[in-house]
Amino acid sequence: MSAINVHGLSKRFGDVLAVDGLGFDVEEGTVVGFLGPNGAGKTTTLRMLLGLVAPTAGTATFGGRAYRELTAPTRMVGAVLEASGFHPGRSARNHLRVLATAAGLPGSRVDEVLGQVGLADAAGRRVGGFSLGMRQRLGLAAALLGDPGVLLLDEPANGLDPEGIHWLRGLIRRQADEGRTVLVSSHLLAEVAQTVDQVVIIARGRLVAHSTLADLTASAAAAVRVRTPQAEALRDRLAAGGAAVQLDGPDKLVVTGVTTEQVGRAAAAAGIVLHEMRFERSNLEEVFLELTNHGGNRS
């Protein structure tokens, strides 16, 4: 059963098509990385899911029900959006008290979530004096207030120091272990690669990939990098043999679709001198860049 359904979702702001026919489902109990470069439409998509932005077309629902139609939204969905949604003059505890009161949640939840995000000691301080990292933690506390089954986290690692990011990963993992569904957005694949089961990658408002992390890693293309004074001659020779070759500087080639052995044999046969040759498997981040830069429709 899927927890989140996005179908044919589009949003136009004036001349800008921020989200363009986006569709994906998130299965219950999975942790999904929602990835794309800045401006890809991640935040707009999350805000449409949460009923804060009205879609131009399509639907974004939680198991078929729009956020607005949920009977107790805070008990079903928790969201961390940007770090700015706090009155600077209100204390962290009072910020959460306001939300708990409106949601009809017991006041005891306030101190529980403050402890959960490590803000118990700062609970009485005005949010205006909080660091970005503390605001992120307070945002997370607000999201956890209703003990929801689905968490939407928009760039939650922003402003966190390395220790904070480590803590955040642990928190997300614990939420997942308890059977919750987590959709966590980021513009950095590496940031979420340790945490997520699946990735949904978008670029320019469109879906470019939706797969497990393992499949994405497997699809990372391998390349042979060659340094030779006769780069053009080798390029022609390899291209004639069916390899994809790119000049990467006057004496460098990047060859894909062949092994180092094949390159070596081709060079020897043509009497070409090689100064350097190495096999390179591109990492996840490069796959991500590749996908988001030349995003077609792969799923």
Place this chain on the structure above:
Amino acid sequence: MTRLVNAELVKLRTTRTAVGVFALTVAVTALIMTAVMLIAGRPGQPAIDSGILPDLVVVAKGPLVIFALILGVLGMSGEFRHGTATPTFLVTPHRGRVVAAKVVAHALAGVTLAAASAVVALGIGLPWLRSKGVEVAIFDADVGSRLLGLAATSALHAVLGIGLAALIRNQVVAVAAGLLWMRIEDLLPAVLHRPGLGRWLPEGAAAALTGASPATLSMWAGGLLFAAYGVALALIGTRFVVRRDLT
């Protein structure tokens, strides 16, 4: 709905804004009362007799309604200014309910401001009149109706502030528009050569609450009309502005 009104009351109590406006109301009322005591009885000023008491109740009405209006504007526009609209609307996706809760909570805040102002005015005025040897009856129908009117006009100005800010998201522009309108409304009947128009305009209608006269509507009609202005602004603002995309 009670939950949402309570949440709005917690919001009001947990920042310095409402406390500041409350303190300002108390201070300004005390200041005006001091001025009244200094000049009363002089030629052209009210006489120091038992008839002055109802007027003392509403002595700080002018600044009070402006404070109430500003409190209402801040209560609504602050959500957009500080970005708290996002968590607020996440908890309560039906935005109209949030605006309705704000209307109720800020009306209560307006009543509180009016009560504070009246208590200060009477707290200073009664001993002063006694010291002048004036016998005053505090349980007087006139005093009672002024108290009621003051509470109502303060409450409804706070509602008007919510309505204004629902329509105009920008805090400064919303406050400026409210104050500017008060000035324009003073001039409008004369400019349009319609002297009878004033009583139908918002502030003219509100004036009936604290001092009905042949030139104004009755207290009830004026109050209802003024309330209608505030609620209409809030409804239009909710429909066309508050429901906009929150990016």
